Amino acid sequence: MKFKESQTLQQIASLIDAKFVGDQNFKILGINEIHVVEQGDIVFVDHPKYYDKALNSAATTILINKEVACPEGKSLLISDDPFRDFNKITKSFNPFIVSKVSISESATIGENTVIQPNVFIGNNVKIGKNCVIHPNVTIYDNSVIGNNVTIHANTVLGADAFYYKNRPEGYDKLISGGKVILKDNVDLGASCTIDKGVTGNTTIGEGTKIDNQVHVGHDTVIGKKCLIASQTGIAGCVVIEDEVTIWGQVGTNSGITIGKGAVILGQTGVTKSVAGGKSYFGTPISESREKLKELAEIKRFLKDRKNS
Numbered sequence: 401m402k403f404k405e406s407q408t409l410q411q412i413a414s415l416i417d418a419k420f421v422g423d424q425n426f427k428i429l430g431i432n433e434i435h436v437v438e439q440g441d442i443v444f445v446d447h448p449k450y451y452d453k454a455l456n457s458a459a460t461t462i463l464i465n466k467e468v469a470c471p472e473g474k475s476l477l478i479s480d481d482p483f484r485d486f487n488k489i490t491k492s493f494n495p496f497i498v499s500k501v502s503i504s505e506s507a508t509i510g511e512n513t514v515i516q517p518n519v520f521i522g523n524n525v526k527i528g529k530n531c532v533i534h535p536n537v538t539i540y541d542n543s544v545i546g547n548n549v550t551i552h553a554n555t556v557l558g559a560d561a562f563y564y565k566n567r568p569e570g571y572d573k574l575i576s577g578g579k580v581i582l583k584d585n586v587d588l589g590a591s592c593t594i595d596k597g598v599t600g601n602t603t604i605g606e607g608t609k610i611d612n613q614v615h616v617g618h619d620t621v622i623g624k625k626c627l628i629a630s631q632t633g634i635a636g637c638v639v640i641e642d643e644v645t646i647w648g649q650v651g652t653n654s655g656i657t658i659g660k661g662a663v664i665l666g667q668t669g670v671t672k673s674v675a676g677g678k679s680y681f682g683t684p685i686s687e688s689r690e691k692l693k694e695l696a697e698i699k700r701f702l703k704d705r706k707n708s
Contacts (some may be wrong), residue, residue: 422475561618
């Protein structure tokens with residue numbers, strides 16, 4: 401999530417009431433999670449296991465719960481609760497704005513786009529030309545939709561990420577400040593849910609077609625010309641490269657990559673990253689030919705054992 405205007409280290413430290421290490425005029429451009437940080441971003445870390453990863457990331461300001469040696473060219477914000485203060489920053493620069501109408505006055509809708517009854521379109525949404533948005537679709541703030549997109553009834557774009565910190569008093573939610581982006585010629589079936597990014601974008605690439613009742617988690621990036629069948633659940637921070645086919649009732653772990661042109665057969669559990677250009681099946685996942693051979697061997701073994 402980028403700020404509309406750059407901030408200084410001193411300004412952010414004052415906002416969250418934190419001590420800082422570095423030049424008070426050190427420039428900060430936004431906040432992001434560790435997997436998408438860029439120069440100028442703040443990243444937060446609150447566990448020693450991940451200190452080195454955060455300190456050595458592309459982020460140039462680290463919101464951390466212990467004063468450590470500051471890498472050259474970077475700055476630190478010292479907080480007793482980085483998770484809480486990361487939420488403070490998100491709330492300050494991307495506050496929730498109540499919409500009093502079904503279609504926000506700040507939304508922009510391209511020519512020849514059809515909006516069916518009972519559609520909600522939030523603040524600062526951008527919708528391109530020649531789209532069809534069917535009844536009861538909900539499009540949260542800041543979503544971006546390209547040209548020639550079809551969204552079927554009851555689909556939701558931009559719900560919050562499923563991201564919580566377990567505290568003694570209960571689960572504390574990490575506030576989502578990202579958005580959903582649909583590129584040109586995307587089709588979404590009925591009753592799909594596409595969660596916004598926590599700080600980045602959940603993106604569906606040009607020409608991708610998604611069936612009914614598919615869930616796409618936060619910050620996931622789906623490439624061009626993919627086909628995703630019904631009842632598939634894609635976790636957060638997944639990368640699905642171009643021309644991937646995913647059949648029904650597939651589930652994935654978070655943070656994995658599915659390579660270009662891969663085919664994931666129905667009811668597969670994608671437990672790890674897989675290379676492109678191959679067909680996969682089963683849980684744990686393996687190449688479909690190998691999995692089918694394994695199943696045949698097991699069947700043969702059980703038959704031989706029964707007859708022995």
